[in-house]
Amino acid sequence: MSDHDTVSIQEHIRVYLTVFGALAVLTVTTVLASYLDISTSEAIFLALVIASVKGSLVAGYFMHLISEKATITWILMMTALFFFVLMFLPLMSITDQVNI
Amino acid sequence: MEIPYIVDEREDTGLINSKLGIWIFLASEVMLFGGLFSAYVFLRMAAPPGDFAHWGAELNVPLATLNTLVLITSSVTMVMSWASLKLKDFEKYKIYMALTLLCAAIFLVVKYFEYTAKFHHDIFPSSSTFMAIYFTLTGLHGLHIIGGMIVITYLWMPFGNKIWHTNPEHFTNRVEVIGLYWHFVDLVWIFLFPVLYLI
């Protein structure tokens, strides 16, 4: 990002402030949503969706992942893959158990 | 021979060393918190239904919402300080960095009040599995905040930022790297907040 001129940095700053607004709104939304009268699984789903959107905004714009080089994208995709392995394979051992 | 690609990007990867390094570090952090989140889901499924939600109701949602907003603000000031350096505005950089530091401190103070309130009500990590994972996750996250604050302070102090005057690009890269770390800590909190407080 070394050859960015002043104009494009100021463009960036506008994006940062927009993202900031979106994050604040989403934070309030997720808190309000938690008071909705819906089932637990729906509430979990909703909260995780909002968190994922917020997370993507931070990673994409603050961390510039949206315009990042291929090497880094590859490393992160691999990490995400193993993250899901770590999350879900152990869970199978709860549902899939020999009962004596 | 000097180590190449500290300031200039390598042609085929388009990266400098430190940026690649911090991303690999963050990948390992993803797996660290991933292990803990995995433990959370595992234990939640193993616990009797409603146990986690019951204990989760003990937590203070308004304070945590405030903390979420504080941390998001600190992320914005962090990225603004980097943008200021890009615009060669060193004074603004110092102001934004100070604001980031201030936000981090507010976050920790709020966290301190949350913790002591729990202790006053005789709620400890040993009270339940939910409380155990709550204190572990937020405690580890707090340690990450403290670690970040140390580096931010270093880059704010005159002996940390004197490299700005000799090699501004190198210094800007350093700020970008700590920024990436800081946004990641923010990102972890974005997931911790609903998982611990709301569901």
Next chain:
Amino acid sequence: MMVMRWQLAYPETVIPFLGYLFGEAGIMLPEQYNSLGAMHGTIMIFLGVVPLAVGAFGNYVVPLQIGAPDMAFPKLNAASYWSYFVGGVIMVASFFMPEGAARSGWTSYPPLSIFESGQTMWLIGMVFLITSSLLGSMNFITTIIQLRAPGLTWMRLPIFVWAQFVSSFLLVLAFPPLEAAAILQLMDRIASTSFFMPSGLVYAGAPVDVSGYGSPLLWQHLFWFLAHPEVYVLILPAMGIVGEILANNTRKPIWGYKSIVFALVILGFLSFIVWAHHMFLTGMGQVMSSFFQTTTMIISIPSVIILTAYFMSLWGGSIRFNTPMLFALAFLPMFGIGGLTGLPLGLAAADIYLHDTYYVIGHFHYVVAPGTLFALFAGIYYWFPKITGRKMNEALGKLHFWPSLIFMNGVFMPMFIQGLAGVSRRLYDGGEMYAHASDVLQWNEFMSISAFCLGAAQIPFIINFFMSIFVGEKADRNPWKSTTVEWAAPSPPIGHGNFDTKIIVHREAYEYGVPDAKNDFTPQTEET
């Protein structure tokens, strides 16, 4: 280790020489044996092989092989070393604490590890060692991606660099979950939480006062999520070293370079989804068991590809039988035995019988002792001239190799016999109190004597190592007439920047015996 073998061969007798360190009148107590067992595993893996294979060899050889002046982050490298140092000191110091060292095995299964003393030091030590490995691997990955010399494309990299690259990724992505698990176990011990403590637990006749609903199984998942890839961290650098030495001493290009590289990468990926084959006996259902035994069978394929490619490399080569080559050659069948004996353990049905017997110990030790350890010896003999500027003595080297090979098998081969007879591991008396073990107990003495002889066989190596630093035969830049980039540097390499010339790579890694070439080897740095 020697003390453990004495104990197994002659239980309830006074330990010679070191008896004053143990129990009453020099007789080892069961809990002391447990400590030695747990710490043997921990020290050998986390303080021995990983730092040697990845830390030492990786740090020295990788920058040289890719034509880099140094690692990408020298200060991070130092931090990694000192973190390792502190972790090591904590581990060793735990022997001298009033609580004693950890005694719940290197796997530290809860709830046992929560009750047993000494575990806290182990956990703190582990956090430091994990941090050290993480910092080191980040450095390796960045170095290999960023600091390759001009012209050194991915498919021109030496196999050793590839092996280090893959194992660094394994460390970066698999170690953090263990760090998380160590933190949780530390909380269980210090803050009396119940992450790993199930409800209704009774210990020493009294119900345990914890909130409950924890799961010991969770620890096993998090632990083996690291510990299985960790096994590949132990073996991949060894495979890399052997590849280098085979190509160099057969004087022909390594057979199937691309298949080896892809096999290494696939091995790395698959190693993340096989871990629960360590847990067949935890009561998991058929879906889980079948999944993990299938992946375990699949992962043997890339290992076999690599081993086959190495054997094929020998075909038609003009082999030089020098000491590094002997060790590298011995690696092939030894690792073969270790790998093949693992297959029955990966099948859920066979594992029910073999689980936690000496068969497992034999299998694992064949992989890391005559496997990895021999490769490391080969690497030391091979790169010694580069590091010191002098060669090691060949006669002493052979005196080191042959007894080591014989006694190594003497130690570990009988473990299969004992294991198939059903003798459990981790018995402080070697199984004396069990009737079913009585037919195979005589092997204990045989194994112990082999182990003492194996220890004695290392004396020539130690003499050779220190003597050669001062009086060894002087070596020039390229004493083995090798093609890879590290031999273009002076021996020893210059302190800052390694090379005295600008390194540009023009060709693939192993151009030996190319028809119409000037010599029987063409260095990577030579222009066309």
